[in-house]
Amino acid sequence: MKITEIEIFAIELPLIEPFIISYDTYPSMPSIIVKMTTDEGIVGFGESVPDEHVTGETWESTYAVLKNQLAPLMIGQDPMAFEKIHALMDKAVYQVPAAKAAIDIACFDIAGKKLDVPVYQLIGGRYHEKFPITHVLSIGTPEKMANEAEERVRQGYRSFKMKVGTEVMKDVERIQAVRERVGFDIAIRVDVNQGWENSSTTLRGLRALRDVDLDWLEQPVVADDIDAMVEIKSKTDIPLMIDEGLHGVKEMREIIAKRAADKVNIKLMKCGGIYPAMKLATMAEMAGIECQIGSMVESSVGSAAGFHVAFSKKIMTSVELTGPLKFSKDVGNLKYDVPFICLNERPGLGIDVDEAVLQELCHYSHVVK
Structure with missing residues (x-):
């Protein structure tokens, strides 16, 4: 062929x-x-x-x-x-x-x-039967983010990924507002997208968030500063996830060697697709680092590809592929059963x-x- x-x-x-x-x-x-x-x-x-x-x-x-x-x-x-x-x-x-x-x-x-x-059959077979979907909250006022979170809880969501990364204490207000609104039975993950820049700012924010009970904190510092992640990890018990700081094998080797993160966010767009993502997942599994398949807000095509990787590996403990839920029109028909996604068994990506x-x-x- x-x-x-x-x-x-x-x-x-x-x-x-x-x-x-x-x-x-x-x-x-x-x-x-x-x-x-x-x-x-x-x-x-x-x-x-x-x-x-x-x-x-x-x-x-x-x-x-x-x-x-x-x-x-x-x-x-x-x-x-x-x-x-x-x-x-x-x-x-x-x-x-x-x-x-x-x-x-x-x-x-x-x-x-x-x-x-199905694609997952080509890369290890199906391990997970279904994954809970995490709703992503875009940056807004504390009130707006809390209102949106409350509405999504009514729809069935049990976890949120909060986008922050502005002035650190304003971000603290946003996170506290959402926690107060949804209570402590709902998981909150915070993604700073490098916005706090360095370890000192991040540690200041974490001190203020001591009682908020975060699932994890994602990429608070600039992408290339692996050493800052090492310092933060040594001074907090909140799990740390690396996202923009991980692209391929080179960064994964450094993360493992320095024990710079508890979790890594593998994205097909950062590493080159399904085949390289599987290599990164295997490296992380050998080091005891949990993995997430993350999103660059892809359509049903890229999102389905990410789900096939996530469903095939035991070390994958979360997914955040919610692009199709954010579009008013999509090129594909990836089906969500909020707050879960259950992949079909059709050949290939399984979408039209x-x-x-x-x-x-x-x-x-x-x-x-």
Whole structure:
């Protein structure tokens, strides 16, 4: 089986509400969808959601890299030769993990359809039967965030990921307001997205949050400052998660060697797709570090890929792939049963892509043969 054609679609996914985090506000979500076709007529879909603040890739640069470098390189290749596919991409272009993720995911979708099995069956089989979905609270006033949390609890959610990362004591007010509103039976995870910058600011915030009972604190300091995470970890009993500070094997080695985190947030867009994510999960498992599959707010395509990884590994203890729930229109049909997601047993990613919607949301496209 050989890859014969790749179509690249630059789209914008409309959000129900703007997504606000410490470093940016997104009124809509730019994405690149890849449609890969083989000589046997099997079609697979992949997705790239780049973030210039995290992976150093923009929507425009990702489209260009896929169009000019990665997609032409894939023509004639076996989509099931995952190790070779990644070796070819890595030799051709340094880094650009979100771009490579689109190719990787499409290859896995094809492989599953070829063998008539779900993707999770290709990477270890199904371990988890279902995962609870964590609702993500965008940055807002304490009152607004507390009101939203209260409403989501009524809908059945039992955990929240709070986006913070502004002035530390204002963030403390936000976190305290949500805790007071939802009570102590609801799990609260706090994601600072690097916004507190250093260990001293973070420790100040943690002192003020001593009685709030956080599940964990995620990436409070700048991404490259692994040593700051080590210091914070030595001075608090709140579990620490690394997100932007983990991309690939290089960072995972340092995190393990320095015991810099209790948990890591693996994202397919940061590491290059399903195949590299499985390698990171295995490294973390060997070191006794729990894993989460996180989101760059992907459509049903990228979100489904992340769920297949999460469902296949025992070390995966949480997921935050809620992109499709945030869109007013999506290209796929990933099904959520709030507050859980239960993957189906269909081949490949297990989703259908509505190509009429894909065309509707598309700004420009290109075909590589």
